[in-house]
Amino acid sequence: MRVARIVLIVVVIVGILFVVADRVTVRVAQNKAAERAQTTENLTEKPKVSIEGFPFLTQVLSGKLDDVKISAKDIAADDGQGVLRIDSFHADLHGVKFSDSYRRAVADSADGIAFLTYADLTKAAPDGITVSYGGPTKDGKTLVKLSAQVPGIANKVSVLSEVSVVRPDSIRLRAQTLPKAFTALGLDDEIRRQIDFTRPLTHLPSGISLTSVTSTPDGISVAADGQQVVLAR
Template identity: 25%
Template sequence: MSLSLVTALLLVGLPVADRVCAALAEQRIAERIAARQHTLSGTPQVTIGGFPFLLNAARGAFPTVEVQADATTEEGRSVRATVELRDVAERDGGYEAASADAVFTAPFDSLGEGLGPDATLSADGAGRLRVEAEILGLPLTVVAEPRLTGRTISLVPVAASFAGRPVDPSGPRISAAFADRKVEVPELPAGLTPTRVSVDDAGVTLHARGDDIRLT
C-alpha cells in the first residue's frame, strides 16, 4: 500500500472515528442525565461542540455542550428544555461550565387548563399572549404581557375586546381572572436563575442563566 493511499485513508478515517467517539460520549451523557432527572420524557439529546473531539477529551475541555430534552412539570405541563453550556472543563474529578444559558418552553396547548374548553392561546406577534374565549356565546379576546418578578411569572392584561368592541383590560373581572394565573418557577437544574419570560409561536418560554455551573 502506497504512502499516499495510507495518508488518504487516515484523512478519511480519523474524522469518522472522532465523530463516532463523540457520538458515544453524547449517548453516555444523555443516559446519565435521564437517570438523574426523573421528570424527563425519554432520553435527552446531547451535542458536544468542538473538533477534534478526541483532542478536546484528552484536554478535558469542550467549548460547548448542548442538551435538549422534553419534560413534564409537577402540574402535568409539557416543557421543552434546551441548555447550552460553555467552556466545559474537567475540575476536581468532575466537570464545570463557565456559564450556561437555558430556555424552557411550554407549548400553548399545555397552558390552557382552567380557561374553558373553547379557549385558545396564541402569540400576538409582539411578544405577548393572546387569549380567545367565548362568554355567553360572544367572543372575548385579551392580550396579556408576561412578566417575571423574582421567581413568579404573571400575566398583565394590556388590551381586550368583547363582541368586537374594546374594553378596559384593567377592569375588575379581567384583572381577577388573570390574578389567579401566576406561576411560581421551581428550582431549576444546575442552579440556573430565571432571567426573563417571552412568548412566540412555540409557546411561553422561560429564559435562565448561570455561571460557574458544577455538573458532576
C-alpha cells in the same frame, strides 16, 4: 523514497485510527451524558447531547470541553398545581467539565430557549381559561390573549395578559387591563384571582435562570442563561 512512502502510509493509518477512536469515544460520552441528564432531571425521554469541536480527545486531555449542546422535548414540569409541559428546550453549554466517567457534567456558562405552546399553557391555566396569541406590540411587551366564561356573563370575557419572568424559574401571566364592567363593580381582585397565574418551569438544568419571554403565533419562547450549570450528576 520507499522509506518515505512507508512512513507516509503509517502516518495516514495512524491518523485514520485516531479519527475513528475520537468519534467512537465522543459518541460514548454523548450517550452517557444524555442518560445521566435524563436521570438527573427525571425526564420522560432521553435528551440529545452533542459535543462540538474536533478532536474530542484533546479537549478531554485539557480537562474541559469548549461547547456542548443539549436538546430535549416533551418536558412535563409538575409544580404541584398542575403540569406545565415544555414542548422543547435547547441549550448551549460552554466550558463543560466531565467527571466520574462522564456521569457528571458542569458548564461554566450556558444559554438556552424553552418553548411552550398555547395549548399547554391553556392546560396549565386556571379552569375555564383559554390562552392564545395576543399579537405583536410596539412597546416590546409579550402579550397573550386570555379568554374565559365568567358566571352571569353570556359572552366570553377576553383580556390581553403580559407574560413575564417573575422568578429565576417561573413565568407570570397578568392581565394588562380588566373589563370596565368588572372594575366598575370593584371586582378587580376577584377577577384577577381567576385569570392571573404564575407557573414554574421545572426539570431544566440546575443553575439555569429564566431571563425573558417572547411570543409567536405558535407559542412563547422563554430565554434562559446561567453559571455553573449542571447538565448531569
